[in-house]
Amino acid sequence: MTETARVHAYGNGDSSGPGQLGRGVRLPRTERRAQLLAAAQQVFAANGYHAAAMDDIAEQAGVSKPVLYQHFPGKLDLYIALLESHVDNLVGRVQEALSSTTDNKQRVHNAVGAFFEFVNGDAGAFRMVFESDLRGEPSVQQAVDRATSASVDAITETITADAGLDEDRARLLAVGLVGLSQVSARFWLAHHSSMSREEAVALTSTLAWRGIGAGFPLQQHP
Structure with missing residues (x-):
């Protein structure tokens, strides 16, 4: 299980998650780090960055503050590590969507679906990536920018x-697809009571495909 997967497992009520292991239980470093990130996700989601305290995160994780500080020197370091894990998750979804088939229409559908799945999977994760209130912090902005740039890079290559x-023309189309997917997914999350995720993905991907697929058909390579 990857660190990102562990974060999501803990965050979704895994029986060995934050606050349930208790103090004094020794874990491998990667598992302890994932546990602390999951606890931080809960505290940041509930309180926001500025009101969240390292004391609260340590308590949520069931560890002492010294243990927390062994892994993360400060709150900003912890926030950035958590943000980076969410960005990795999103970019991994997009890359998997593109590599899962050679049918370009299905690729567009899958790529759009990756953004909807990410937004629908963990509201706290998507808000950290797309609605962070720390964008004025350069390291945070860099991580947020990577969520878009790495997705654009993957789609540009395809x-x-x-x-x-x-490459320039392909990148412009990729930026358009990523922007369409992000904005549509966030809008759907806020107003999706009358529409399933599957229908929203189908509508959005159809719009994108009619522009990309019809205007730029698959080239046959020798």
Whole structure:
């Protein structure tokens, strides 16, 4: 299980999650780190960054403050580590969506779906990535920017290879697809009571495909 997966497992009520292992229980470093990140996610989601305290995070994780500080020197370090894990999760979803098939229409559908799944999976995670209140902090902004830039890079590579476009034109289309997917997914989350995620993904991906697929068909390579 990856660190990101452990964070989500703990955050979704895993029986060995934050606050349930108790003080004095020794864990491998990677598992302890994932446990602390999951506890931090709960505290940041409940209180926001500025009101969250390291005392609260240590208590949520069931560890002493010295243990918490052994892994993360300060609150900002902990926040950035958590943010980076969420960005890795999103980018991994997009990359998997693109590599899961060679059918470009399905690729567009899967890529759009990756953003909807991320937004729907953990409201606290997507708000940290897309609505962070620490964007004025350079290290936070860098992580937030990577969520978009790495997704754009992955889609650009696919479009360049399959649509016969140069990198600049492929990147512009990739930026459009990522922007459409992000904004649509966030709008759907706020107003999705009358529409399933599957229908929202289908509508959004159809719009994207009619622009990309119809205008830039798959090139046959020798």
